[in-house]
Amino acid sequence: MTAEDAFRFYESVRSRLPSAAHPQTFSHAADLGEIAENYDVFVFDAFGVLNVGDTPIAGARARLDALRAAGKTVFVLTNAASLGRQATLAKFARLGFDFAEREIVSSREGARLAFAAVPDKANWGVITTAEDECADFDAPLRGLLDEAKPDFDAVEGIVFLSTARWTEDLQQALEASMLRRPRPLIVGNPDAVAPRESGLSLEPGFFGHRVADRAGAPVAFHGKPFPSVYDLVERALPGGTPAGRVLMLGDTLHTDVLGAAARGWATALVSDHGLFRGLDVERFIEESGIVPDWIIPAI
Numbered sequence: 001m002t003a004e005d006a007f008r009f010y011e012s013v014r015s016r017l018p019s020a021a022h023p024q025t026f027s028h029a030a031d032l033g034e035i036a037e038n039y040d041v042f043v044f045d046a047f048g049v050l051n052v053g054d055t056p057i058a059g060a061r062a063r064l065d066a067l068r069a070a071g072k073t074v075f076v077l078t079n080a081a082s083l084g085r086q087a088t089l090a091k092f093a094r095l096g097f098d099f100a101e102r103e104i105v106s107s108r109e110g111a112r113l114a115f116a117a118v119p120d121k122a123n124w125g126v127i128t129t130a131e132d133e134c135a136d137f138d139a140p141l142r143g144l145l146d147e148a149k150p151d152f153d154a155v156e157g158i159v160f161l162s163t164a165r166w167t168e169d170l171q172q173a174l175e176a177s178m179l180r181r182p183r184p185l186i187v188g189n190p191d192a193v194a195p196r197e198s199g200l201s202l203e204p205g206f207f208g209h210r211v212a213d214r215a216g217a218p219v220a221f222h223g224k225p226f227p228s229v230y231d232l233v234e235r236a237l238p239g240g241t242p243a244g245r246v247l248m249l250g251d252t253l254h255t256d257v258l259g260a261a262a263r264g265w266a267t268a269l270v271s272d273h274g275l276f277r278g279l280d281v282e283r284f285i286e287e288s289g290i291v292p293d294w295i296i297p298a299i
Helices: 003-012 060-069 085-094 107-116 168-180 204-215 227-236 253-262 281-288
Strands: 041-044 073-078 104-106 124-127 157-160 185-187 193-196 199-202 219-221 246-250 266-270 294-296
Touching: 003 253, 003 281, 060 073, 073 227, 085 104, 104 107, 104 227, 107 185, 107 227, 157 204, 168 204, 185 204, 204 219, 227 253, 246 253, 253 266, 253 281
Parallel strands: 041 073, 041 246, 073 104, 124 157, 157 185, 185 219, 246 266, 266 294
Antiparallel strands: 193 199
């Protein structure tokens, strides 16, 4: 999938995404340092802002260190849902970042809390990596992809966390199962794509929207741009922080910018390392009407 394809996909599911007010126009800055004095809290997307796949972006660690030294509050708000909290901390440490546990909010936590609210958890399945045992979820989940032939019909609901082992054949089987008997699907990563070293990978959001479109199953998305993860960040903000003093930095209009704008946060689209790298981002802003406060090439 290309960036253009991903943009078209997000536009096609726009009715499911939050609505938000946006500024009339955007401003450009050379980097985050030029605008940091305007904000107290900085919420960073990971992929395309701090790292591309398993490669940290040059200067990202130094920028975080400078913000903390200036007394600013920083968070990472990531839609990467296949790792638990400790594994996520370890991943960022391997990339050279030193986040504290309280500074990381992931879409997995939104999905975990949504599952915790399910009245009957006796027979649910999960789509995730081979290594993910989902020990942080409050009831056992059947690892559907650990079976020789996944039996989607056999479970009463599914949590979708990762596409690492996902295929088109499996997607078609899931859609057919949900069409026969619609059941809840909790999608823990609403992204359609993610920037990797080799290009864009398809993510659970892409397949979750397909299930909703083709099977009519009740699909609940947790992660940017949907509200549950912003609730988690806002609960952790310093008391009395005005929404306008929070800046979200991300590489995607329909997730990072739209979701933050829906909360009244300021937004900065990071253009050079993520979804829109090498493209004219202003064309996509004009067409979508999703307008960030700032465009910066990198943080």
